[in-house]
Amino acid sequence: MQAPTAHTKTKAKGQPTELGAAIRRRRKAMGQTLDQVAKATDLTTGFLSQVERGLSSPSLTSLMAIAAALQTSIEQLLSVPEVFSEYVAKDARQTYSLGTRGRFYEKLGPGFAGALFHPQIVHRPPGHVSEKMCHGGEAFCYLLSGQLEYHLGDKVFILSPGDVIHHDTSVRHYSVVLGEVEAVELWVTTSPMAEAG
Template identity: 25%
Template sequence: MEDIQLKIAANLKRLRKERNYTFDQLSALTGVSKGMLAQIERGTSSPTVSTLWKIANGLKVSFSSILEDEMKKATLVKKEDQPCVKSSDDNYHVYPYFSFDQNKKFEIYFIDLLPGCRHESDGHHSGVEEYVLVSEGTVHITIGENEYVISDGDALSFEANGPHCYENRGGKKASVFHFIYYS
């Protein structure tokens, strides 16, 4: 079992127990089957990005709180040392850099979008803002009916409580720094 699976398993179990939820109750809140939740909590299943977002949204916690380690006074983050959470089609790779901190109310990720990647989000709970800074390539971000094209060095911020989609329509990998702020 991978280290990231152990972290996810322990954090899901902790969050579920803190709220005194049964698997049935958690399943109703998240839209994830109770069997899948039990497998994740035992560390026998490696959940996708979409599944983790459903769990985070259902529990009204940050995405990184499911992946978090204890924060230190100074932290050097190297991409190659970070766990990689992948989409089911393996073209959207999320690297958690800085986990959610209740006092700061944000979390930071590095994301690789491989060629042809299309990652859709139903949106997050009210008060969530996303900040995206492209470090490589070009990313098309659709928010409702509006589409934004952001390239190397460009940035976009938006309220993330509605549907939005990230796409890499190019032939090369695109990479972004992704900040999520919880008001």
């Protein structure tokens, strides 16, 4: 798959209804209720229902938790091939999107099955507000371009290109893309699947 260019980036649009339908099919195949998945993921039943109906799109972290609760992978839910490679050339990155608001991801790993670190480059449009999250693990973000307002517990940080934030994800956190250009963020996170499993 070719790396997204400036032209293809604007065309990268997700299909939240298709993702929601895939989650619903998997949940029903597993014989689980929305309430059971909500309890396993620390998400609300209402939010999960909206995701299944294509009215909301989950963050990558929430999608990882949903996939773990349904004993599957993000790649299977998104119909993205699950490829493990120690080396990823810049023009061979897999990309996928969540939602239809210009948010998409470039996979930089994992390099092998069972990896604990999940690196990716995240592209978010101006004004995008991430969902409020609190889960086990840690997150590292290096801001490549754009500007973020990052909320971590009671603290608020304004990140500019070159700034870094690295924190325990059990502290409630979310971020807002400031300004009129997209934010491009290099993230390395640990998977919540180890704790969910």
